[in-house]
Amino acid sequence: MKISVLQYAFVSVLLPVASLGSVLPRTATLIPAPREARVTGGECVAVKPPRLVKTPGIPSEGYELSITTNGITIRHSDDAGAYYANMTLFHSGRYDPKAKCKTYPCMEIRDWPQFKWRGVHVDDSRHFLGKDTILRIIEQMSWFKFNVLHWHLIDDQFWPLEIPGYPELQNYGGECLVDGQKRRYRGEKVKPGVYTANDVKEIVAYAKERHVTVVPEVEFPGHAVCALCAYPDFCCDPQHILKRGRDPSNFDGGGIGVFCIGNPEVIRFLERTLDHVCEIFPSEVIHIGGDECPRNFWEKCPKCQAFVKREGLSGVEQIQPWVTRHFTEYLAKKGRRAIGWDEIFIESKNRNVTVRNTKITSLLPKTTIGMCYREQGAGVAAANQGYDIVMTPHQYTYFDYRQGLAEDPFLYFGGARLPLARVYRFDPLAGIDAAARPRVVGGQCCNWTSHTFGRFDLEWKLWPRGFALAEVLWTYPDPAKRDFAEFAKRAAEYRRRLIAAHVNCAPLK
Ligand SMILES: [Zn+2]
Numbered sequence: 382m383k384i385s386v387l388q389y390a391f392v393s394v395l396l397p398v399a400s401l402g403s404v405l406p407r408t409a410t411l412i413p414a415p416r417e418a419r420v421t422g423g424e425c426v427a428v429k430p431p432r433l434v435k436t437p438g439i440p441s442e443g444y445e446l447s448i449t450t451n452g453i454t455i456r457h458s459d460d461a462g463a464y465y466a467n468m469t470l471f472h473s474g475r476y477d478p479k480a481k482c483k484t485y486p487c488m489e490i491r492d493w494p495q496f497k498w499r500g501v502h503v504d505d506s507r508h509f510l511g512k513d514t515i516l517r518i519i520e521q522m523s524w525f526k527f528n529v530l531h532w533h534l535i536d537d538q539f540w541p542l543e544i545p546g547y548p549e550l551q552n553y554g555g556e557c558l559v560d561g562q563k564r565r566y567r568g569e570k571v572k573p574g575v576y577t578a579n580d581v582k583e584i585v586a587y588a589k590e591r592h593v594t595v596v597p598e599v600e601f602p603g604h605a606v607c608a609l610c611a612y613p614d615f616c617c618d619p620q621h622i623l624k625r626g627r628d629p630s631n632f633d634g635g636g637i638g639v640f641c642i643g644n645p646e647v648i649r650f651l652e653r654t655l656d657h658v659c660e661i662f663p664s665e666v667i668h669i670g671g672d673e674c675p676r677n678f679w680e681k682c683p684k685c686q687a688f689v690k691r692e693g694l695s696g697v698e699q700i701q702p703w704v705t706r707h708f709t710e711y712l713a714k715k716g717r718r719a720i721g722w723d724e725i726f727i728e729s730k731n732r733n734v735t736v737r738n739t740k741i742t743s744l745l746p747k748t749t750i751g752m753c754y755r756e757q758g759a760g761v762a763a764a765n766q767g768y769d770i771v772m773t774p775h776q777y778t779y780f781d782y783r784q785g786l787a788e789d790p791f792l793y794f795g796g797a798r799l800p801l802a803r804v805y806r807f808d809p810l811a812g813i814d815a816a817a818r819p820r821v822v823g824g825q826c827c828n829w830t831s832h833t834f835g836r837f838d839l840e841w842k843l844w845p846r847g848f849a850l851a852e853v854l855w856t857y858p859d860p861a862k863r864d865f866a867e868f869a870k871r872a873a874e875y876r877r878r879l880i881a882a883h884v885n886c887a888p889l890k
Contacts, residue, residue, distance in 0.1 A: 443493025498823025
């Protein structure tokens with residue numbers, strides 16, 4: 382296991398502030414809390430590194446950590462388990478200046494995650510975050526045992542990922558409408574950065590060392606404004622794009638830019654894009670977007686109408702399900718699995734219907750994973766019908782919603798509120814039939830950046846709410862017995878630690 386410089390920095394600042402031991406037993410400061418922990422008394426002066434023992438039968442990513450006065454033993458069945466045991470050790474130790482080494486309270490811990498998808502989503506299209514910020518967020522995620530970075534790379538406002546053969550993509554966009562105003566990067570119209578294949582490889586490798594999988598998202602068939610500005614022929618009506626000067630900031634948000642699926646060049650473009658994405662991202666799961674895709678352009682487009690006839694579809698309501706099926710199967714041939722926002726389940730002329738009040742399209746392969754963001758009931762319906770799902774209902778997980786703080790210098794999306802206590806109430810399994818519970822592979826927070834301009838406000842919005850989500854997804858404390866007051870004490874301590882590590886963590890209230 383490699384430990385980065387940043388991790389050492391984090392650990393070293395943890396140690397002096399671990400004096401909280403006088404208030405709480407030190408095991409009680411951990412976030413996420415271990416599933417089972419027993420303080421056995423006494424202290425271990427860690428002069429030797431922990432003994433690692435590979436032990437079959439311990440759940441994936443889980444570990445057993447035994448700290449005695451004679452030394453430390455970690456039992457694990459995979460590398461991730463050993464990594465998380467070490468992370469728990471880092472969070473539990475403190476430096477003893479007399480002994481000139483770290484000391485740990487003697488304890489026995491058995492720990493494993495409830496969910497295998499413990500995600501943080503970041504939007505890199507509406508405001509470009511850049512490689513350094515992405516690496517920092519990955520580092521911070523790993524401290525709290527998050528293991529999926531859902532990297533929303535592509536959207537209406539900008540396409541920051543280079544795709545071979547399509548050099549125009551980065552020549553358009555890069556501005557974001559914020560409350561109706563054009564927001565310009567660094568105050569002037571300059572191109573935001575671009576991620577090359579080498580940048581991606583560096584990010585993926587950095588994440589891998591921390592047991593974080595980077596799941597890229599290529600958004601289609603909607604949210605395509607930037608790509609349509611670069612290549613107007615990819616739109617059902619190129620005039621629609623040309624009239625607005627091929628400038629994404631002249632389009633009001635999502636829902637207008639939709640690929641012309643009747644144009645074979647579009648299918649080829651999306652296939653080439655996924656070819657490249659699969660080449661540079663090793664993740665088994667690839668996100669193919671699928672949200673907020675209106676059908677009105679397809680209704681009026683001769684190419685799309687001909688496509689409906691040629692493919693024997695019932696109408697434009699089956700175009701998006703066709704797209705999802707085509708690309709799910711395309712990815713499956715490469716050994717990958719598609720995930721999409723919950724509209725991929727529906728077959729309707731009205732994109733606003735939910736899974737809960739309509740039947741799931743028969744065109745969707747069962748291997749497709751749903752990411753349920755509009756309401757939890759959609760995820761419940763899909764899981765109960767046999768689909769794997771990631772729960773990210775906006776009411777609990779959209780961290781671009783206001784935190785309800787007494788003082789808050791940053792901008793947020795609209796008037797919705799998501800205070801820390803509400804995140805701690807999130808139950809990804811609420812309403813799921815017992816038999817369908819394994820279908821819920823996990824959850825994540827979503828950090829949309831229409832009102833987030835860079836690292837400082839991203840961190841502020843992510844922490845401390847990320848502490849609550851980390852504990853929900855790893856420990857899954859019994860929803861009926863969650864004790865927010867107790868959690869808040871630990872969160873306050875972790876806030877001090879993050880600030881000491883130069884992370885811009887918001888107050889708790
Ligand atoms: Zn069309």
